[in-house]
Amino acid sequence: xxxxxxxxxxxxxxxxxxxxxxxxxxxxxxxxxxxxxxxxxxxxxxxxxxxxxxxxxxxxxxxxxxxxxxxxxxxxxxxxxxxxxxxxxxxxxxxxxxxxxxxxxxxxxxxxxxxxxxxxxxxxxxxxxxxxxxxxxxxxxxxxxxxxxxxxxxxxxxxxxxxxxxxxxxxxxxxxxxxxxxxxxxxxxx
Numbered sequence: 001x002x003x004x005x006x007x008x009x010x011x012x013x014x015x016x017x018x019x020x021x022x023x024x025x026x027x028x029x030x031x032x033x034x035x036x037x038x039x040x041x042x043x044x045x046x047x048x049x050x051x052x053x054x055x056x057x058x059x060x061x062x063x064x065x066x067x068x069x070x071x072x073x074x075x076x077x078x079x080x081x082x083x084x085x086x087x088x089x090x091x092x093x094x095x096x097x098x099x100x101x102x103x104x105x106x107x108x109x110x111x112x113x114x115x116x117x118x119x120x121x122x123x124x125x126x127x128x129x130x131x132x133x134x135x136x137x138x139x140x141x142x143x144x145x146x147x148x149x150x151x152x153x154x155x156x157x158x159x160x161x162x163x164x165x166x167x168x169x170x171x172x173x174x175x176x177x178x179x180x181x182x183x184x185x186x187x188x189x190x
Contacts, residue, residue, distance in 0.1 A: 019158035057110035144170025
Protein backbone atom coordinates (compact mmCIF):
# COMPACT_ATOMS: atom_id res chain seq x y z
CA UNK A 1 0.00 0.00 0.00
CA UNK A 2 3.00 2.29 0.53
CA UNK A 3 3.87 2.15 -3.18
CA UNK A 4 0.25 2.88 -4.10
CA UNK A 5 0.18 5.96 -1.85
CA UNK A 6 3.57 7.14 -3.18
CA UNK A 7 2.30 6.75 -6.75
CA UNK A 8 -0.73 8.94 -5.94
CA UNK A 9 1.45 11.61 -4.28
CA UNK A 10 4.01 11.60 -7.12
CA UNK A 11 1.27 11.81 -9.76
CA UNK A 12 -0.32 14.75 -7.97
CA UNK A 13 2.98 16.64 -7.90
CA UNK A 14 3.48 16.07 -11.63
CA UNK A 15 -0.12 16.87 -12.60
CA UNK A 16 -0.12 20.06 -10.53
CA UNK A 17 3.13 21.19 -12.19
CA UNK A 18 1.79 20.68 -15.73
CA UNK A 19 3.61 17.39 -16.33
CA UNK A 20 2.66 14.08 -17.91
CA UNK A 21 2.07 10.76 -16.20
CA UNK A 22 1.97 7.19 -17.51
CA UNK A 23 -0.63 5.33 -15.49
CA UNK A 24 -2.86 2.23 -15.45
CA UNK A 25 -6.53 2.86 -16.15
CA UNK A 26 -9.59 0.62 -16.15
CA UNK A 27 -8.78 -0.23 -19.78
CA UNK A 28 -5.20 0.14 -21.06
CA UNK A 29 -2.19 2.09 -19.76
CA UNK A 30 -2.73 5.77 -20.42
CA UNK A 31 -0.83 9.00 -20.76
CA UNK A 32 -2.41 11.68 -18.62
CA UNK A 33 -2.26 15.33 -17.66
CA UNK A 34 -4.33 18.18 -16.25
CA UNK A 35 -7.26 18.66 -18.67
CA UNK A 36 -7.26 22.41 -18.07
CA UNK A 37 -3.57 22.85 -18.96
CA UNK A 38 -3.24 23.63 -22.68
CA UNK A 39 0.56 23.16 -22.68
CA UNK A 40 0.35 19.74 -21.02
CA UNK A 41 -2.31 18.63 -23.53
CA UNK A 42 -0.08 19.84 -26.39
CA UNK A 43 2.83 17.83 -24.95
CA UNK A 44 0.77 14.64 -25.16
CA UNK A 45 -0.04 15.31 -28.82
CA UNK A 46 3.66 15.83 -29.56
CA UNK A 47 4.75 12.77 -27.57
CA UNK A 48 2.29 10.51 -29.39
CA UNK A 49 2.93 12.21 -32.74
CA UNK A 50 -0.85 12.51 -32.85
CA UNK A 51 -2.90 14.79 -35.06
CA UNK A 52 -4.63 17.36 -32.84
CA UNK A 53 -7.87 16.73 -34.75
CA UNK A 54 -8.00 13.31 -33.01
CA UNK A 55 -9.52 13.87 -29.61
CA UNK A 56 -8.45 12.51 -26.27
CA UNK A 57 -10.77 11.80 -23.36
CA UNK A 58 -11.03 12.67 -19.70
CA UNK A 59 -11.56 10.29 -16.83
CA UNK A 60 -13.85 11.23 -13.95
CA UNK A 61 -14.52 9.53 -10.62
CA UNK A 62 -18.29 10.01 -10.35
CA UNK A 63 -21.39 10.65 -12.48
CA UNK A 64 -21.83 14.08 -10.92
CA UNK A 65 -18.41 15.16 -12.26
CA UNK A 66 -19.71 14.95 -15.83
CA UNK A 67 -22.06 17.88 -15.25
CA UNK A 68 -19.09 20.22 -14.76
CA UNK A 69 -17.56 19.40 -18.17
CA UNK A 70 -20.52 19.39 -20.55
CA UNK A 71 -23.59 21.53 -21.03
CA UNK A 72 -25.40 18.56 -22.53
CA UNK A 73 -27.78 16.86 -20.12
CA UNK A 74 -26.23 13.42 -19.55
CA UNK A 75 -28.97 11.99 -17.33
CA UNK A 76 -30.55 9.79 -20.02
CA UNK A 77 -27.34 7.85 -20.53
CA UNK A 78 -26.60 7.06 -16.86
CA UNK A 79 -28.94 4.07 -16.66
CA UNK A 80 -27.51 2.64 -19.87
CA UNK A 81 -23.93 2.97 -18.62
CA UNK A 82 -24.79 1.32 -15.29
CA UNK A 83 -26.03 -1.73 -17.17
CA UNK A 84 -22.69 -2.26 -18.95
CA UNK A 85 -19.87 -4.13 -17.22
CA UNK A 86 -17.21 -3.03 -19.70
CA UNK A 87 -15.67 0.45 -19.31
CA UNK A 88 -17.61 2.88 -21.49
CA UNK A 89 -16.54 6.25 -22.87
CA UNK A 90 -19.38 8.59 -23.78
CA UNK A 91 -18.88 11.46 -26.22
CA UNK A 92 -20.84 14.48 -25.01
CA UNK A 93 -21.55 17.68 -26.92
CA UNK A 94 -20.90 21.20 -25.58
CA UNK A 95 -17.70 20.57 -23.60
CA UNK A 96 -16.77 23.26 -21.08
CA UNK A 97 -14.04 24.08 -18.51
CA UNK A 98 -11.31 22.23 -20.44
CA UNK A 99 -8.23 23.28 -22.38
CA UNK A 100 -9.35 24.37 -25.84
CA UNK A 101 -6.94 21.93 -27.55
CA UNK A 102 -8.55 19.03 -25.66
CA UNK A 103 -12.06 19.76 -26.93
CA UNK A 104 -12.90 18.27 -30.33
CA UNK A 105 -13.48 20.73 -33.18
CA UNK A 106 -17.21 19.91 -33.04
CA UNK A 107 -17.28 20.98 -29.38
CA UNK A 108 -17.46 17.46 -27.94
CA UNK A 109 -15.43 15.61 -25.32
CA UNK A 110 -15.19 11.92 -24.46
CA UNK A 111 -15.74 11.20 -20.77
CA UNK A 112 -15.44 7.89 -18.90
CA UNK A 113 -16.39 7.21 -15.30
CA UNK A 114 -13.59 5.00 -14.03
CA UNK A 115 -14.16 1.87 -12.01
CA UNK A 116 -10.47 1.23 -11.31
CA UNK A 117 -9.63 2.07 -7.69
CA UNK A 118 -6.23 3.63 -8.45
CA UNK A 119 -7.74 5.98 -11.05
CA UNK A 120 -10.65 6.90 -8.79
CA UNK A 121 -8.35 7.65 -5.87
CA UNK A 122 -6.01 9.71 -8.07
CA UNK A 123 -8.84 11.71 -9.65
CA UNK A 124 -10.47 12.38 -6.28
CA UNK A 125 -7.13 13.50 -4.79
CA UNK A 126 -6.45 15.73 -7.82
CA UNK A 127 -9.89 17.29 -7.52
CA UNK A 128 -10.66 17.21 -11.24
CA UNK A 129 -10.55 14.81 -14.20
CA UNK A 130 -7.38 13.51 -15.78
CA UNK A 131 -6.74 13.35 -19.52
CA UNK A 132 -6.39 9.83 -20.82
CA UNK A 133 -5.11 8.56 -24.12
CA UNK A 134 -3.61 5.19 -24.91
CA UNK A 135 0.13 4.89 -24.32
CA UNK A 136 1.15 4.29 -27.92
CA UNK A 137 2.74 6.32 -30.66
CA UNK A 138 0.00 7.29 -33.12
CA UNK A 139 -0.54 4.68 -35.80
CA UNK A 140 0.59 1.76 -33.62
CA UNK A 141 -1.70 -0.48 -31.57
CA UNK A 142 -2.37 0.37 -27.93
CA UNK A 143 -0.15 -1.79 -25.72
CA UNK A 144 -2.12 -4.30 -23.67
CA UNK A 145 0.41 -4.49 -20.83
CA UNK A 146 3.02 -2.16 -19.38
CA UNK A 147 6.00 -4.08 -20.77
CA UNK A 148 4.70 -3.47 -24.33
CA UNK A 149 4.81 0.33 -24.01
CA UNK A 150 7.32 1.95 -26.37
CA UNK A 151 10.45 3.37 -24.71
CA UNK A 152 9.77 6.69 -26.47
CA UNK A 153 6.55 7.02 -24.50
CA UNK A 154 8.18 5.96 -21.23
CA UNK A 155 11.01 8.46 -21.72
CA UNK A 156 8.58 11.23 -22.73
CA UNK A 157 6.55 11.39 -19.51
CA UNK A 158 7.51 12.92 -16.18
CA UNK A 159 6.34 10.08 -13.95
CA UNK A 160 5.57 6.39 -14.47
CA UNK A 161 3.23 4.75 -11.97
CA UNK A 162 4.68 1.59 -10.44
CA UNK A 163 1.29 0.16 -9.43
CA UNK A 164 0.16 -2.71 -11.74
CA UNK A 165 3.30 -2.73 -13.94
CA UNK A 166 3.71 -6.47 -13.38
CA UNK A 167 0.23 -7.42 -14.65
CA UNK A 168 0.23 -9.58 -17.76
CA UNK A 169 -3.49 -9.68 -18.56
CA UNK A 170 -3.92 -7.31 -21.51
CA UNK A 171 -6.20 -4.33 -21.06
CA UNK A 172 -9.09 -3.85 -23.47
CA UNK A 173 -10.11 -0.45 -24.88
CA UNK A 174 -13.47 0.92 -23.76
CA UNK A 175 -16.75 0.83 -25.56
CA UNK A 176 -17.38 4.25 -27.15
CA UNK A 177 -20.85 5.78 -27.34
CA UNK A 178 -21.85 9.13 -28.80
CA UNK A 179 -24.71 10.92 -27.09
CA UNK A 180 -26.81 12.91 -29.55
CA UNK A 181 -28.54 16.23 -28.89
CA UNK A 182 -31.95 14.54 -28.56
CA UNK A 183 -30.68 12.20 -25.84
CA UNK A 184 -30.42 9.20 -28.14
CA UNK A 185 -27.04 7.53 -28.55
CA UNK A 186 -25.07 5.58 -31.08
CA UNK A 187 -22.39 2.96 -30.43
CA UNK A 188 -19.16 3.94 -32.19
CA UNK A 189 -17.00 1.11 -30.80
CA UNK A 190 -18.72 -1.93 -29.26
